[in-house]
């Protein structure tokens with residue numbers, strides 16, 4: 384049981400989403416533990432508010448505190464909505480990935496700039512439905528400005544020969560089973576760099592919520608295209624023990640960077656402000672709008688229907 388306060392009266396603008404093997408973010412000062420409820424249900428875990436050099440950061444465990452949500456069961460809408468509601472505009476999302484390229488070695492990190500959707504449509508993937516329609520741009524699924532900040536922090540990572548790759552394409556597959564060998568080879572032919580099961584719809588929802596969102600992919604294995612051992616969970620977990628340390632070091636560096644005035648607009652995702660709201664407001668005519676759906680949107684964007 385934690386003795387932390389369950390409320391926090393200041394907005395928190397930066398969040399870290401932790402995935403497999405990164406269920407908590409050690410080394411930062413715990414400040415509060417929030418238990419939000421959203422129109423899309425409860426997030427996968429309580430939200431830990433942590434502090435680092437006077438910067439507050441919200442931490443959420445994507446698969447739950449005990450890793451109880453399979454990739455297709457992660458309550459992505461509740462996760463993103465809960466973060467948005469407490470003020471988050473800037474998200475660094477960690478993910479354990481298989482490598483599809485020889486030069487991306489287990490324990491290397493990648494800051495991807497593209498994603499290919501291989502989920503199967505079984506995961507809820509939009510906030511805008513049920514009587515409200517919106518179409519947001521997703522040509523560049525991650526945030527180039529935030530990626531720039533992350534790349535500047537490569538020197539914070541330690542380990543012999545560990546590399547932070549500056550771009551790449553994530554293949555987001557459905558899972559929870561790993562790929563077949565034929566699929567793995569096909570993804571390589573498509574130009575995939577790394578593979579995981581969780582970047583979508585998380586990144587799409589973050590875009591709808593007008594957040595700056597960047598995934599940091601942490602390689603744990605060579606999937607099954609490579610002549611080394613085929614991926615299994617043991618491999619991923621063992622590698623994540625080493626990757627966790629570098630994840631924490633990278634977060635500390637990124638937070639220090641983001642704290643500077645220079646990056647204030649990135650933290651507040653000023654460049655995404657209004658993008659979704661414009662996309663939603665003019666699509667569904669007032670007579671077709673469902674009041675329940677309108678209320679849900681209001682949770683993300685307070686005052687949305689007033690202007």
Ligand SMILES: CSC[C@H]1O[C@H](OP(=O)(O)O)[C@H](O)[C@@H]1O
Pocket residue numbers: 401402403404445446454477478479480558579580581582616619
């Ligand atoms: C246990 S390996 C497969 C699992 O690991 C990754 O999780 P996350 O992205 O949350 O770090 C991958 O996406 C799968 O969910």
Ligand SMILES: Nc1ncnc2[nH]cnc12
Pocket residue numbers: 479480481482556561562578579580603604605606607614619
């Ligand atoms: N090979 C792999 N395929 C899908 N998700 C992964 N997460 C870590 N390794 C993976």
